[in-house]
Amino acid sequence: MISFTNQIELRHLVYFKMLAEELHYRKAAEKLFISQSALSQQIKQLEQLIQISLFDRSNKKVALSESGKSLYKDAVQVLNKVESALTNLELIKIGNTGQLRIGFVASAMQSVLPGLLKNFHKECPNIKFQLDELNNREQLMALKNEELDLGFMRSNHVDAGYDIRSVYKETFSLVLPQNHPINAETFINIGQFREEPFILFPNDQSQLYYQQIINLCADQGFAPKIAHRSIHAPTIFKLVEYGMGVSVIPTSLAHTENKEIKFIELKKITQRTELYAVWKKKSQNPALPHLLEMLTNFTL
Secondary structure (H helix, E strand, O other): OOHHHHOOOHHHHHHHHHHHHHOOHHHHHHHHOOOHHHHHHHHHHHHHHHOOOOEEEEOOEEEEOHHHHHHHHHHHHHHHHHHHHHHHHHHHHOOOOEEEEEEEOHHHHOOOHHHHHHHHHHHOOOEEEEEEEOOHHHHHHHHHOOOOOEEEEOOOOOOOOEEEEEEEEEOEEEEEEOOOOOOOOOOOOHHHHOOOEEEEOOOOOOHHHHHHHHHHHHOOOOOOEEEEEOOOHHHHHHHHHOOOOEEEEEHHHOOOOOOOEEEEEOOOOOOOEEEEEEEEOOOOOOOHHHHHHHHHHOOO
16 A cells, blocks of 8 residues: 555545635635635645645646546545445434435425335334435436435436436426416317427436427427526426426426416327436445335335
8 A cells, every 4th residue: 555645634635625626725724614824734735745736826726637636536435435434323323224315306206205215214214314406417426426325317328337227107297377378178289389489407407308308399390499498397387487488397296386387298198207216336325225125116
């Protein structure tokens, strides 16, 4: 083992990570509750120990060097592992047996997650949950950095190091202003909206879902005129209410107290949108297999 690893302390990585994120000594020092000179000294000490410059410093600007970018990715994972280990130790001390960090898109909370977590809590009451609502891309990044143990997303594009399982399949629903002339009785197909602006989830946030909507329209011989983009159902509903366009959402999200909009479920089309569970194949969280086993047998 390289000798300098015995001289690097956890605080070096904590200080480095903060400066790498802030790229400003004063701001980083304030968040660490230390002086700017103390932070500068610790960073210099770390660079001297590894004999590599981690930051490019010019004209009073701070930027990560290529080596710094590489170390940052590893430092994030190391610090996350330490935090997770300490959390699990604390849970064991007070009589609990673990923690699961779960990411989810909003529609998962309207379909699979509530029942699944309720049942799991009954069988494994000592395993705690940390829930984070994140889009598909954010979940994949958090899984990569080991900030999540399990993600529920509308994307099946994952790397080889991950396992993926379809957990819920559902229909699409149109979102229209309440005063729109088309209703459930007069609706024929989505081609009736070819001249209207659409409000969709961003392509870069949910490529699979986005492409499905494009395909729905293409089946009726048109490309949707995308006027606005949002990943949040309440925002989409407000935009529809104000006449900014129509939208297509998973049916599990098609409910609201907003009386100025209405929904039409697209039951007669063959396409369905799927929710996927994604996790790292080499996950070392001992609580995860219990939830995955229950997920295999879970039905709504």
